[in-house]
Amino acid sequence: MSHLYIHIPFCATKCPYCDFFSLATRKWHSSFAQAVLVEARLRSAEYNNPIRTVYFGGGTPSFPETSEIELMLSGIKKYFTISPEAEITLEANPDDISSEKLQAWLLMGINRLSIGVQSFSDNDLQYLGRRHNASKAKTAIEEAQKAGFNNISIDFIHGIPGSTLEIMMNNIEMAAEMRIQHLSMYSLTVEEGTALNKHILQGKSDNIVEDFQAEMYLKSCEKAEEMGFIQYEISNFCIPGFESVHNGSYWKGAPYIGLGPSAHSFDGKKRRWNNSDLIAYMKGAEKGKIPFDCEILSASDKYNEYLLTRLRLTEGISFREMEKQFGVAAVDEFRKNIEHHSNPEYFVLECNSLSLSRSGQLLSDGIIASLMKG
Numbered sequence: 001m002s003h004l005y006i007h008i009p010f011c012a013t014k015c016p017y018c019d020f021f022s023l024a025t026r027k028w029h030s031s032f033a034q035a036v037l038v039e040a041r042l043r044s045a046e047y048n049n050p051i052r053t054v055y056f057g058g059g060t061p062s063f064p065e066t067s068e069i070e071l072m073l074s075g076i077k078k079y080f081t082i083s084p085e086a087e088i089t090l091e092a093n094p095d096d097i098s099s100e101k102l103q104a105w106l107l108m109g110i111n112r113l114s115i116g117v118q119s120f121s122d123n124d125l126q127y128l129g130r131r132h133n134a135s136k137a138k139t140a141i142e143e144a145q146k147a148g149f150n151n152i153s154i155d156f157i158h159g160i161p162g163s164t165l166e167i168m169m170n171n172i173e174m175a176a177e178m179r180i181q182h183l184s185m186y187s188l189t190v191e192e193g194t195a196l197n198k199h200i201l202q203g204k205s206d207n208i209v210e211d212f213q214a215e216m217y218l219k220s221c222e223k224a225e226e227m228g229f230i231q232y233e234i235s236n237f238c239i240p241g242f243e244s245v246h247n248g249s250y251w252k253g254a255p256y257i258g259l260g261p262s263a264h265s266f267d268g269k270k271r272r273w274n275n276s277d278l279i280a281y282m283k284g285a286e287k288g289k290i291p292f293d294c295e296i297l298s299a300s301d302k303y304n305e306y307l308l309t310r311l312r313l314t315e316g317i318s319f320r321e322m323e324k325q326f327g328v329a330a331v332d333e334f335r336k337n338i339e340h341h342s343n344p345e346y347f348v349l350e351c352n353s354l355s356l357s358r359s360g361q362l363l364s365d366g367i368i369a370s371l372m373k374g
């Protein structure tokens with residue numbers, strides 16, 4: 001089985017903290033949809049397994065006309081075999097959600113929405129420069145549920161300067177009360193080159209406080225579990241049975257194809273990423289040549305990626321599976337590294353598996369890097 005990602009590089013406005021590839025424009029939506037179909041045709045032979053998940057991410061896939069999304073989805077079905085039970089997700093911003101759009105998405109086969117709520121606090125939303133307020137976020141969720149969506153994920157950002165633990169706890173309680181199936185909770189990061197970074201350097205916005213973010217992460221995990229969500233990945237929680245199949249494919253090393261500028265693809269051996277340039281992408285499609293870069297993964301790259309992705313999952317690394325992929329010597333060496341690690345409290349070691357403890361999850365990037373091959 002393979003997985004398909006389509007990057008929609010348009011947003012109504014650019015949020016100050018965002019470093020995803022997207023342009024705040026209403027131009028080119030239609031020519032972009034055509035270019036995606038050209039890329040789908042050009043690359044259909046690369047992946048001939050049935051497609052188990054389709055994911056419209058961005059950018060803001062809820063921003064273009066539903067007819068553009070439908071054109072892409074129906075066109076893609078000509079070039080790829082989409083499994084009849086495919087999970088088909090669309091990322092949506094609350095301010096775009098209307099009953100007309102919801103009906104159109106349902107009719108074209110979208111069966112999962114990932115709604116960028118970020119917080120149910122207007123102060124948090126103002127800091128983030130979001131276009132919606134808390135009341136619009138709630139109405140958007142209710143409308144989606146009324147329309148018939150029964151697999152909804154919402155995103156929260158924690159550690160926002162000026163926010164409080166109480167606000168975050170209230171966010172999670174609200175998600176549970178609204179019977180949301182899936183939560184993604186990320187810490188706010190300040191990326192170089194973003195407007196937020198500039199505002200902080202100029203003293204116009206408060207900076208993030210790492211200790212506060214860490215405390216909020218730990219409390220949020222506990223609260224989510226108390227409210228009936230299970231944690232299955234460092235930043236992802238769901239009610240049982242509603243794990244994201246699409247994102248799970250990344251963490252489990254399954255092949256996926258990414259269409260659109262900046263989209264990544266992986267076939268098990270090679271990683272490829274389209275250039276982050278919309279005009280070059282559309283011109284490339286006209287000439288039948290999409291601009292991209294790629295790298296063939298070495299044996300140690302594959303091993304490092306394996307650690308990086310599997311240790312994000314709460315199920316962690318299965319030694320049997322690791323042995324199948326990398327051999328007995330690799331497992332022995334890995335186990336020795338863990339046994340001699342200076343912070344054993346970061347790991348949960350069982351007979352056949354190893355995962356990160358919650359304190360380990362908090363510092364996962366550094367811990368995983370310390371276990372990688374050079």
Ligand code: SF4
Binds near residue numbers: 011013018019020060
């Ligand atoms: S809507 Fe999402 S993708 Fe668009 S600018 Fe804001 S955070 Fe970035």
